[in-house]
Each structure stands twice: as structure tokens, then as C-alpha cells.
Amino acid sequence: MNTRRLSLSRPWLCLLAIGLATLWSTARAETVALDRLEHIHGLAVDPDQSSRLYLATHSGLFLATPKGLATRVGVSKDDLMSFAVHPTDPDVFYASGHPPGGGNLGVLASRDRGESWQRVSAGVGGPVDFHAMDLSRADPRMIYGMYKGLQMSGDGGATWRQAGPLPKDTFDLAASARAPEALYAAARGGLFASRDGGGKWTRAFPQPRPATLVHVSDQEVHAFVYGVGFVAGAEPGLGWEVRSAAFGDRFLLHMTVDPNDPNLFHAVADTGTVLTSRDGGRSWVSYTGHDRETPEVVAEAGRLYDKICKSCHGAKGVGERPEDMYANDDYGVVAPPLDDSAHGWHHSDGNLAETILNGSPRNPRMMPFKEIISEQDAGNLVAYLKSLWSPRSLACQGARHMRCMH
Amino acid sequence: MILKRSMLAALLALGVAATAQAHSPDVPRDPNQLAHYRAGVAAYYKQDYATALKEWRPIAEKGSSAAQLYLGFLHANGQGVARDDGAAADWYRRAAEQDNMLAQIRLAIMYRRGRSVQQDLVAAHLWTSLAARDEKHLKNVATALRQALETDMTPAQVAEAERLKRDWLKKHRKKD
Numbered sequence: 001m002n003t004r005r006l007s008l009s010r011p012w013l014c015l016l017a018i019g020l021a022t023l024w025s026t027a028r029a030e031t032v033a034l035d036r037l038e039h040i041h042g043l044a045v046d047p048d049q050s051s052r053l054y055l056a057t058h059s060g061l062f063l064a065t066p067k068g069l070a071t072r073v074g075v076s077k078d079d080l081m082s083f084a085v086h087p088t089d090p091d092v093f094y095a096s097g098h099p100p101g102g103g104n105l106g107v108l109a110s111r112d113r114g115e116s117w118q119r120v121s122a123g124v125g126g127p128v129d130f131h132a133m134d135l136s137r138a139d140p141r142m143i144y145g146m147y148k149g150l151q152m153s154g155d156g157g158a159t160w161r162q163a164g165p166l167p168k169d170t171f172d173l174a175a176s177a178r179a180p181e182a183l184y185a186a187a188r189g190g191l192f193a194s195r196d197g198g199g200k201w202t203r204a205f206p207q208p209r210p211a212t213l214v215h216v217s218d219q220e221v222h223a224f225v226y227g228v229g230f231v232a233g234a235e236p237g238l239g240w241e242v243r244s245a246a247f248g249d250r251f252l253l254h255m256t257v258d259p260n261d262p263n264l265f266h267a268v269a270d271t272g273t274v275l276t277s278r279d280g281g282r283s284w285v286s287y288t289g290h291d292r293e294t295p296e297v298v299a300e301a302g303r304l305y306d307k308i309c310k311s312c313h314g315a316k317g318v319g320e321r322p323e324d325m326y327a328n329d330d331y332g333v334v335a336p337p338l339d340d341s342a343h344g345w346h347h348s349d350g351n352l353a354e355t356i357l358n359g360s361p362r363n364p365r366m367m368p369f370k371e372i373i374s375e376q377d378a379g380n381l382v383a384y385l386k387s388l389w390s391p392r393s394l395a396c397q398g399a400r401h402m403r404c405m406h
Numbered sequence: 407m408i409l410k411r412s413m414l415a416a417l418l419a420l421g422v423a424a425t426a427q428a429h430s431p432d433v434p435r436d437p438n439q440l441a442h443y444r445a446g447v448a449a450y451y452k453q454d455y456a457t458a459l460k461e462w463r464p465i466a467e468k469g470s471s472a473a474q475l476y477l478g479f480l481h482a483n484g485q486g487v488a489r490d491d492g493a494a495a496d497w498y499r500r501a502a503e504q505d506n507m508l509a510q511i512r513l514a515i516m517y518r519r520g521r522s523v524q525q526d527l528v529a530a531h532l533w534t535s536l537a538a539r540d541e542k543h544l545k546n547v548a549t550a551l552r553q554a555l556e557t558d559m560t561p562a563q564v565a566e567a568e569r570l571k572r573d574w575l576k577k578h579r580k581k582d
Binding site: 307308311312324361362364365367368369371372373 | 451475476478479483485508511512515518542543544545546547550551554
């Protein structure tokens with residue numbers, strides 16, 4: 001039988017197929033484990049589902065879930081070095097950076113939450129590659145960007161002018177919520193504030209320690225001061241409070257506040273890990289791995305496991321039986337146990353879900369199950385597998401298993 | 407203690423050998439081919455893809471469907487060779503035509519997604535329903551895939567795929 005001739009003999013079928021292929025390629029986005037994303041340069045909460053986060057990364061914009069999966073938004077693979085969401089229109093995103101092939105992007109805007117981007121300006125001396133950018137909550141038409149000094153736009157990014165100099169080695173910018181011309185700069189020499197669009201800078205945090213992050217929400221200003229910790233204060237007096245000093249030599253680089261919950265923060269640490277705080281920055285835990293599924297969901301996932309996984313991985317994840325033909329004849333690798341007895345728990349939730357969805361590149365028997373199940377199903381299957389693990393394996397799950405188990 | 411454990415292992419191995427089923431139908435019967443096949447598997451799982459390719463290619467060309475499946479997989483993943491979905495589909499097709507059911511599933515997915523081959527849901531359905539004959543491993547997965555395919559197919563397309571399946575089984579003297 002010649003399948004190629006088969007399809008060519010039906011031109012209408014070909015046309016239909018091409019149409020469907022186009023639909024599929026747009027409907028089937030790229031999904032990877034969250035811990036595989038490199039260089040998260042900015043983040044924002046999905047206003048429709050506050051557990052999901054937009055992450056601007058080295059290779060484009062992703063939408064992440066607490067299950068540890070991240071799905072590409074749109075098709076762009078540009079390195080988004082800076083990222084900001086419009087303070088009053090949640091559909092409008094701004095970004096800057098550079099394409100994978102080199103050159104700079106200028107100032108980009110999206111009206112559809114990152115599905116598509118348009119360049120709104122090249123910036124001054126551009127195209128620019130802003131490494132920090134923020135929109136003013138006092139007047140969202142006022143945008144600040146960092147590229148060879150400070151640049152500002154008073155018209156939503158259409159035109160730009162060079163503004164005053166920045167403090168030396170500025171890492172991050174945040175526009176004040178009080179006045180359009182007021183902003184903050186987190187720099188090696190400390191945290192600074194300007195009331196006149198960067199004309200003059202004064203110290204905003206008393207200690208001259210490196211500040212790695214500054215962020216302004218509707219309520220307050222947040223910053224990370226290296227060696228001090230995560231600090232917060234209300235404008236205009238600031239009156240800083242150290243919310244968490246428990247960072248050791250780690251530090252935070254970017255953060256966002258849930259628009260629907262002023263105490264729910266998400267931040268990116270210098271290690272690349274996404275952290276979450278539910279108490280206004282006083283305690284921080286990993287963004288992923290805290291979802292607790294109901295027993296009903298786990299039981300349902302167990303039934304799905306029995307239907308599509310058990311035939312290779314065995315009942316309750318015990319692995320393959322020795323008399324199984326694949327286990328017995330060097331055909332390839334045995335389907336590994338997924339319970340506690342092997343190393344399933346050495347992988348993060350996201351890695352496990354990614355392998356379920358995309359298949360294994362090391363074993364032709366492990367097919368891409370996204371052909372037949374949803375991302376949600378994959379996450380629930382991981383929850384089922386974890387229900388088979390001991391508390392100790394659960395506590396030591398992931399990349400730190402070597403240090404954790406003794 | 408160590409002695410005891412190794413004795414136990416030996417006893418277990420004997421037990422397994424005694425109860426072992428036949429080898430997978432896809433693995434070469436010819437002892438020389440089998441040796442090359444196994445050397446390729448050993449190299450593959452050490453991620454020595456160049457050696458795996460060297461061991462597998464000649465026996466794949468001679469017709470070993472297990473080696474053909476792996477050659478398709480190497481090309482699909484760009485392991486030891488440049489990534490080449492077209493070559494992957496060709497190797498999967500050669501293995502699938504010999505009733506290697508893992509290759510049939512892989513080929514079906516390529517037809518479903520139009521990856522390097524013209525998208526063809528009828529062909530995807532054909533290969534999926536052939537793979538669903540693997541009662542022990544693939545039946546449920548292939549059945550779910552076939553059902554997913556059918557949501558995007560007309561009844562006429564499904565009937566066409568079923569007819570092609572009957573023809574294929576007859577031509578290859580295989581049972582449903």
C-alpha cells in the first residue's frame with residue numbers, strides 16, 4: 001500500500017489536511033518543564049487564572065503552571081530582556097530585548113497578551129535592548145527603559161527621549177505610583193529614587209548595599225537589598241520593613257504581585273527558581289510542587305494510569321515484570337518503576353509531566369502522550385505517582401535528591 | 407551476606423529464564439544480527455550514538471525491524487545524525503510495514519501531525535489500528551489515539567482506513 005499516493009489522489013483531502021495542519025500547529029503549543037527555562041527576565045500573573053504566571057525568558061514568553069509546566073505563548077523565540085504589563089489594561093504587554101540571531105528588538109508591544117508583538121519604537125539610539133522597563137501607575141503612558149542610560153516615553157512608547165543618567169550599575173527600574181516623573185533604581189551602590197525623571201538621584205534605602213530588585217505595586221514599594229533581604233515600604237515615606245532576611249547569599253531579581261491579592265507575590269531568584277509568597281513577602285516557597293490534589297482527582301488519575309501506563313510501567317508503578325518480552329531480550333530499556341523503588345522522584349513534577357506529554361528522547365517505547373491526554377491529565381498523573389511515594393522521597397524530590405538523602 | 411545475595415540473584419535469574427516468554431518478535435533471530443543489534447542497544451544507552459548507528463544501520467538495511475525502529479528514532483531526535491524527520495518517517499515506515507507496532511504508532515503520529523509527511527488522517531488511522539493489535543502493551547494507548555483521530559475524520563474516511571487495514575492484514579497474512 002502506498003499511503004503517499006493515497007493522499008495525493010484526493011486533492012480536496014489534501015486541502016483539508018493542510019487546513020487542519022495549520023490549525024493544529026497553532027493549537028498545539030510547545031510545552032516544557034518549567035525548570036528548563038533559561039534566564040527569566042520578568043513575570044506577571046495571568047489575570048484570568050491567578051495560579052498561572054507569564055514568564056519572559058531567554059527564548060520567548062511562556063505561561064507556567066504550579067504543576068511545573070510552561071507553554072510557549074505565541075511563536076516568538078526572542079530573548080525578552082525586559083517585560084512589563086500595562087497597569088490598567090491586562091491585555092497589553094511591553095517587552096524589549098534581542099532576537100536569537102542577534103541585533104536588538106527596540107520597544108515591542110502586544111495587545112493580545114503576548115500572542116503577537118509589534119515594534120512601537122526603536123527607542124533612542126536604537127533599536128534598543130532595554131534590560132529593565134516599567135510603566136508608571138501614576139500615568140501608564142509614561143514608560144521608563146534602561147539602555148545606555150535612562151530613556152523615557154510620555155506617549156505609551158511611540159516616542160522616546162534620553163533622560164538623566166542612571167546610578168552606576170543599575171540592575172532594575174520601577175516607576176513610582178505617586179507621580180509620573182518619579183522612579184526608583186536598584187543599583188550596585190544601593191536603592192535610589194528620583195523625582196524628576198532621573199535628573200537627580202537620592203538614596204531611597206539607607207544602607208549602601210547592592211539592590212537587585214525594585215518593584216512598585218498599588219500599595220507599596222518592594223526591593224531586594226543584598227545582605228538585608230526582601231524589604232517593603234509605602235510611598236511616599238517608605239518607612240522600610242524587612243519582610244524576610246532568610247535568603248543567605250541568594251537574592252531576588254524580578255517580582256510581581258497578583259492584581260487580585262495584594263499579599264500574593266511571585267519572584268525569580270538568582271538561581272532561576274520561581275518563588276511564591278502568600279504573606280506579602282514574609283515567607284517564600286517554591287512556586288511549583290505545592291498543589292495538593294483532592295483524593296478524587298488522584299483516584300481518577302489512577303484509573304487513567306491503569307488504562308494507558310500500567311501495561312508497561314506495571315500496577316502502581318512497580319515497573320515491568322521480568323518475563324515481559326521487552327524486559328527480557330535487550331530490546332531496549334525496561335519501562336522503569338515509577339514508585340519509590342527507582343529514581344522517579346529524582347525528577348521535578350515538571351520534568352515528569354513533560355516526559356509524559358512529549359515522550360522520552362531516550363526510549364522509543366515512551367511515546368508522546370499529548371497525542372491522547374491533556375496537560376491537566378499529565379499533571380494529575382504526576383500527582384497519582386507521587387501518591388505512591390514515601391514522605392521522604394516527596395521531601396527530597398528533584399535535583400536536590402543527592403544532598404537530601406543520607 | 408554478599409554471597410547470600412548473589413546466590414539469590416542467580417536463583418532468580420534461573421527462575422526467570424525458566425518462565426521467560428519468547429523474545430519480542432521484532433528482535434533479529436539470526437545470531438550474528440542479534441549480536442550487532444544488542445551491541446547497538448548497549449551503545450545507545452551509553453549515549454554513544456555513533457556506535458549505535460554503526461551497529462544498527464547494516465542490519466536495518468538487511469531488514470531488522472527493531473533496528474529500523476531505532477534508526478527512525480535516532481533521526482527523529484538528531485542522535486548521532488542531523489535531525490531529519492523525513493528519514494525518520496522512512497525508517498518507521500519500513501519497520502511498520504514489517505508489523506513493528508512501536509514503529510506503527512510513531513508513523514501514525516507523524517501522519518497525524520503532518521511532520522515531514524503530508525498530513526493524512528486515513529493513514530494515521532490505519533497504522534494506529536494496526537498497532538492496537540498489541541494486546542499486551544499498546545492496545546489501550548492505540549485505541550485512545552484512534553478515537554482521537556476519529557473526532558477529526560468523516561465516516562467515509564474511517565471506513566476507508568478500515569478497508570485499508572483489512573487489505574494490509576490480508577496482504578501481510580496477519581491476524582486482526
